[in-house]
Amino acid sequence: MKLISSKKMLLALLMSFAVVVSACGDKAQNSGSGGDSASKDTAQERVLTDALGNEVKVPSHPQRIIATYLEDHLLTLGVKPVAQWSIKGDGVQNYLQDQLAEIPKIPYDLPYESVMSFEPDLIILGGADMAADGKYExxxxxxxxxxxxxxxxxxxxxxxxxxxxxxxxxxxAEEAIQAYDQKAAEAREKLKQVIGSRTAASLWVTEKAIFVVSDHLSSGTVLYNDLGLAEPKTVEEISKTGTANWNSISMEEFAQMDADYLFIVNNRGVTKEQLMKDPIWANIPAVKENHVYEFDDQSSWLYAGAIANSKMIDDVLSSVVQ
Structure with missing residues (x-):
């Protein structure tokens, strides 16, 4: 009886020891797993140096991003901002509203109080001017x-x-650029068959002035670089000295516009037909041949990005290639 009792006691002690060892092992394993998780989180938090030389600790998974006037890029990457660029309360990037219609607006100059009210966890600024005068701090x-x-x-x-x-x-980002370049290459071949070496220009017409796009910025890069259209001498000359995306053109210069095709953003508040009746317009080759294509401020022609430029390509094809 004593032998049996001793065996039972020994068995109980062994089982208790096994439970303790198992618990310690689980605790160590859980502790190790937590350490790995923390290590992964730390690894995902990257420190990047921006254009101003600031070392920025970027969160691993930002959820509330403000990147005003960079929304084209965000949407291209599958990200929606917590607030979108606007001017004078109503003006937004209309061509993006199919995806941003429900996103609140924030003034283009990003007032401190407005930014703070959206509680962002990451802010991306396009240019140094937006960070000047102590704004970055x-x-x-x-x-x-x-x-x-x-x-x-x-x-x-x-x-x-x-x-x-x-x-x-x-x-x-790389995949989006490759997809866009492929689309542009295919469009370029189609246009080459229709237009050949004839010239094209993009104009922005307002109540007070006419602006011509720079040949290396905005829609100018789409027409001349991506689609391979020929550049009028007038555009070439203005682009040499102009520093903006769109540069004003005098009526004397406009009278010399040697474009066979015109793509215009009409903000003048008059119809294209009314514009064409102006004697200066009437002498432009594109007007004589009825190769003038009109777009309003809902279009993407005043912007740049994979989405904006892709829409421009669609506009050019639908206008020219019948």
């Missing part, structure tokens, strides 16, 4: 703030790649 107190810089903002592909890097979506 103010924004940085709200959330990590990254400045892309003018060098990249004048090249939508580089700007998209920069935004992609900040958001950890470098691959998606």
């Amino acid at each position: 103010q924004y940085s107190k709200i959330a990590p703030t990254y400045v892309v810089g003018k060098e990249k903002s004048n090249n939508w592909r580089e700007e998209l790649k920069a935004v992609g890097e900040v958001l950890g979506k470098t691959k998606e």
Whole structure:
């Protein structure tokens, strides 16, 4: 009886010891797993240097992003901002409203109080001017703030790649650029068969002035670089000295416009037919041949990005290629 009792006691002690060892093992395993998780989170939080030389600690998975006037890039990468660029309360990037219609507006100059009210966890600024006069320091107190810089903002592909890097979506940015370039190449071949070496220009017509696009910015890059259309001498001369995306053209210069095709953004408040009746317009080759195509301020012609430029390509094809 004593032998049996001793065996039972020994068995009970062994079982208790096994439970303790198992519990310690689970605790160690859980502790190790937590350490790995923390390590992964730390690894995902990257420190990037922006265009101003600021070291920015970018959160691993930002959920509330303000990137005013960079919304084209965000949407291209599958990201929606917490607020969208606007001017004078109503003006927005109309061509993006199929995806941004429900997104609240924020003034284009990003007032500190407005930014703070949206509680962003990441702020991306296009140019250094938006961070000037102490604004960067103010924004940085709200959330990590990254400045892309003018060098990249004048090249939508580089700007998209920069935004992609900040958001950890470098691959998606590269794929979007490749898809766009393929679309442009296919369109270029179609247009070559129809237009050949004839010239084209893009104009922005307002109540007070006429602006011609720069040959290396905005829709100018689409027409001349991506689609391979020939550049009128008038556009070439203005682009040499003009510094903006769109540069005003005097009526004397406009009278010399040697474009066979015109793509105009009409903000004058009159019809295309009324514009064409002006004697100066009437002497332009594109007008004589009825090769004038009109778009309103809902279109993407005043903007740049994979979405904007893709829509421009669609506009050119639907206008010219019958």
